[in-house]
Amino acid sequence: MGLFNLFKKKEKKETKCCCGCGCNSKPTDNTQNTKDESGIKILGSGCAKCIELEENTKKAVLEMGLDFEIGHVTDFAEIASYGVMTTPALVLNGKVLSYGKVLSVDEIKEILKNI
Numbered sequence: 001m002g003l004f005n006l007f008k009k010k011e012k013k014e015t016k017c018c019c020g021c022g023c024n025s026k027p028t029d030n031t032q033n034t035k036d037e038s039g040i041k042i043l044g045s046g047c048a049k050c051i052e053l054e055e056n057t058k059k060a061v062l063e064m065g066l067d068f069e070i071g072h073v074t075d076f077a078e079i080a081s082y083g084v085m086t087t088p089a090l091v092l093n094g095k096v097l098s099y100g101k102v103l104s105v106d107e108i109k110e111i112l113k114n115i
Helices: 002-013 048-064 076-081 105-113
Strands: 040-043 070-073 089-092 095-099
Touching: 040 048, 048 070, 048 105, 089 105
Parallel strands: 040 070
Antiparallel strands: 040 089, 089 095
């Protein structure tokens, strides 16, 4: 009987919080993964996969002769503000193009061609 009371308590604690922690923050719409900014950003903690994505992105931009500023965001709050929960992620002009995997140079070039 006590087990069922635990489930009821959890149900009562659930709120309309975006992260489920019970705070009063406004829910976010993770489908809108765009910001008003320019350039390319790599989102990630600075791990090997994030660094590899950044290097591949630099190579792709160089090979295509594009002039994009490339930055690296390591702050988890800022990464989450893009709606990204799995890194590394590739962002172009504020729009999340890829997340959760390391893209090859050719994959990045293909994405940039279609933008």
